[in-house]
Amino acid sequence: MRAILENGGRIRVLVLDPTDDVLIETAGRRISQTLANGRLRQRIMTTLDDLTTLRTRTTGRLEVRVSSRISAAGFNCLDASGQRGLISVQQLARTRRPVFSESFGPELDRAIENAADLFVTGMARNSFVNNHYAKLERLLKAGTVIRFVLIDPESAAIDAAASRYYAERSPASARERVRHTLRLLAELKSATEGDLTVRLVAHPIAVGVIAIDSRPDHAGPLSAVFAEYFPASRSSSSSPALPSGIGRSSTKPKRCGTTPHPMT
CATH class of the missing domain: 3.30.870 (Endonuclease; Chain A)
Structure with missing residues (x-):
């Protein structure tokens, strides 16, 4: 991301609003049955801090927005409007994921x-x-x-x-x-x-x-x-x-x- 910004590229990032308690609670249940609300909020805050630091150090075209809605999928789009563009989609399923334990018991x-x-x-x-x-x-x-x-x-x-x-x-x-x-x-x-x-x-x-x-x-x-x-x-x-x-x-x-x- 740093190289993209330093070479004149543009990056836009959309994340969940970490100040919306109901939103974070709902997202936490969908994403992981073991991820506490506080941890999800902290992850988002850490991401925002890292992006702010990145924008300050590169003075590049980095746009960050927060969303009040939970998307059904995550998108990573690279030069999406060009012939060599790439779009990667990660579906955020609501099904329960397998849980790893720290011991076999x-x-x-x-x-x-x-x-x-x-x-x-x-x-x-x-x-x-x-x-x-x-x-x-x-x-x-x-x-x-x-x-x-x-x-x-x-x-x-x-x-x-x-x-x-x-x-x-x-x-x-x-x-x-x-x-x-x-x-x-x-x-x-x-x-x-x-x-x-x-x-x-x-x-x-x-x-x-x-x-x-x-x-x-x-x-x-x-x-x-x-x-x-x-x-x-x-x-x-x-x-x-x-x-x-x-x-x-x-x-x-x-x-x-x-x-x-x-x-x-």
Whole structure:
């Protein structure tokens, strides 16, 4: 936008009137079932502040208006009157959107209660191992096959992972969490002599997975995949919320480019 203004272009922006309480409340319900009125109003105010700053710094032709009506669609128009113009339309549906949760809750506990095999990926999975240590010990003693794929704490990937997944976590802290998980898993392996293996990957894993009974010989109605998606970047000023989702799978997860970790 700055380049457009500095090169003599014209930009016009239309946003909702942030001072209209009824309008903001109605728009908030349509846009997201989890977005509070205050947050929507703040987003609009922040946008207006940014546009004001942009206009001041560029002295360009930037026109901003506020609307008292909620549009059914959002429009981005580039040179709309010309032959090479482009119009992008985003429909603002009234249907409810899926909601991501910050934790899997009791459904994960129920799913792994009698798992025949467990496949877990992530940066460190420190909280998962700590919170389910006794259950993992019982599963291993019962013959459950457990596989972990974690980020190699000695690789450069841990630096990217610490920045990508956890805004307030330093690379040193992330490395220590992985090492602590490895120590806990080694203890589990030693105490149970169960079928537990760990592989390390030199790649900043973007999706953490907990797959239950995903092997073909164990697949059944209780098979499940719990996934956490970690965005590529996060604001350092905000507390991260880890979106989670639940899916069903009967295929074996693939493992590529991993290095076995000695369970000693």
